[in-house]
Amino acid sequence: MTAMSIPLRSLSALVLSGILFSTGIASATHISAADVAAKKQTRAGLYLTALEAADMLADPDILFVDVRTRAEVSFVGLPTRVDANIPLMLMPRDAAYDPKKQTYKLQLNPDFIFAFESLLADLEYDEEAPIVLICRSGSRSAKAANMLHELGYANIYSVIDGFEGDKVKNGPHSGHREVNGWKNAGLGWSYSVTPAQHYIMDAD
Numbered sequence: 459m460t461a462m463s464i465p466l467r468s469l470s471a472l473v474l475s476g477i478l479f480s481t482g483i484a485s486a487t488h489i490s491a492a493d494v495a496a497k498k499q500t501r502a503g504l505y506l507t508a509l510e511a512a513d514m515l516a517d518p519d520i521l522f523v524d525v526r527t528r529a530e531v532s533f534v535g536l537p538t539r540v541d542a543n544i545p546l547m548l549m550p551r552d553a554a555y556d557p558k559k560q561t562y563k564l565q566l567n568p569d570f571i572f573a574f575e576s577l578l579a580d581l582e583y584d585e586e587a588p589i590v591l592i593c594r595s596g597s598r599s600a601k602a603a604n605m606l607h608e609l610g611y612a613n614i615y616s617v618i619d620g621f622e623g624d625k626v627k628n629g630p631h632s633g634h635r636e637v638n639g640w641k642n643a644g645l646g647w648s649y650s651v652t653p654a655q656h657y658i659m660d661a662d
Contacts, residue, residue, distance in 0.1 A: 494618055498596040500603040504615045508640040511590050511617045515539050521581065521589045523574070525602045526621070527564065528660075530594065531651055534622065537592065538646040541581075543657050544573045546593070546602045571605065573659050580658075588613040595620035595639065621647070 489505040498505075506514060515522050524536050525546040536543065547564035554563045567573075578587070589611065591599040596618040603614040623639025626632050641647055 489618065495596075498600045498616065498618050500600045500614070500616050501607045502603060502612070502614050504603075504613065505618050506590065506615050508592075508617055508619050508621075508623075508638065508643050508645060511592070511615070512539070512640075512643075512645050514588075514615070515590060521578075521583060521587060523577075523589065523591050524621070524655075525570075525591055525593050525598050528657060530621075531655075532649070534594075535641065535647045535649050536651065536655070537621065537640055538648050540592070540655055542577055543651065543655055544570060544577065545657065546570055546598050546605075569659050570602070571609065573657070574606065577658055585610045586612055588615065590615045590617065592617040592640065593620050594622045595624055595635065 489507070491499050491503055494505055511522075514520060522537070522539055522541050524531055524540045524543045526534075526536075526543070527545045527547060527549055528543070529549060530536075531543050545567050548567045549562065550565050555561075556563050578584070583589075589606075591602050591614065593599040593602075596616060599616040599620065603616045606614050617640070619638040619640075621640045622635040623642045624635065624637040626634050626636050636642060
């Protein structure tokens with residue numbers, strides 16, 4: 459395939475990928491696995507804080523996907539820069555209660571991979587395109603990154619502090635998500651899910 463026959467988005471993604479690696483940004487902006495909680499680690503080893511992600515996402519050709527549930531993006535909000543919401547997990551109607559975690563159990567979205575690849579096909583991105591994933595606090599984005607890495611997507615970045623951030627461990631605000639994260643950093647976000655951002659598998 460010649461350069462002229464490569465879709466423009468794919469070509470720009472390839473060029474950007476080369477720039478990221480040559481400048482060292484692809485080494486996850488100095489975040490090593492040793493600095494990341496085990497449940498947030500990925501096979502690709504590409505990590506970003508919310509602030510680093512915002513800087514990287516100044517380039518409009520980098521895809522930004524929120525993998526939280528529809529309810530989360532609707533009622534908690536989502537980054538205005540997000541290109542699409544593709545939930546990794548779903549809340550079933552008859553969700554089982556988990557007394558240990560004191561919350562309701564989510565189920566893996568069986569259409570996650572199909573929806574993700576449909577989005578990339580629509581945007582004419584390929585497996586080398588840099589992609590940033592965000593969830594609540596970095597665990598689900600890591601799981602999604604690992605699933606996509608197994609399919610050959612090489613440049614999958616996970617935002618380790620997510621949209622809401624990590625929990626305060628001590629004091630009167632213990633258990634509140636106020637430590638870090640996109641929302642706590644004062645980065646752009648909204649309660650409005652635009653038509654372009656809504657889950658691709660849902661009817662318009």
